[in-house]
Amino acid sequence: MLDPQFIKLIGYAAAALTTLSFVPQAVLTIRTQDTKSISLGMYLMFFIGVLLWLLYGIYIKDTAVIAANIVTAMLAFVILAIKIVNIRR
DSSP states (O other): OOOHHHHHHHHHHHHHHHHHHHHHHHHHHHHHOOOTTSOHHHHHHHHHHHHHHHHHHHHHTOHHHHHHHHHHHHHHHHHHHHHHHHHHO
16 A cells, blocks of 8 residues: 555655646747637636635645646636637627
8 A cells, every 4th residue: 555645645645746747838928918819718727727726625625626726727827818808809
């Protein structure tokens, strides 16, 4: 059986890597404000999915899941807001 601390470390590593992999795209989109190639439907589903993962993390009291999804939700929300503003223009 694996050590619970090791499993927790795996969770934090997975959360960090998946969240950090999203950062360059978010930074690029925020800098350029270019959202032409981003699907509104996909981003809405992604954002809702991230919020659901956050709720799940809160329910199971898993700080790795909570932290990763708070950061991802904030970045996804900013990109979604930029996309919506661009559509309205």
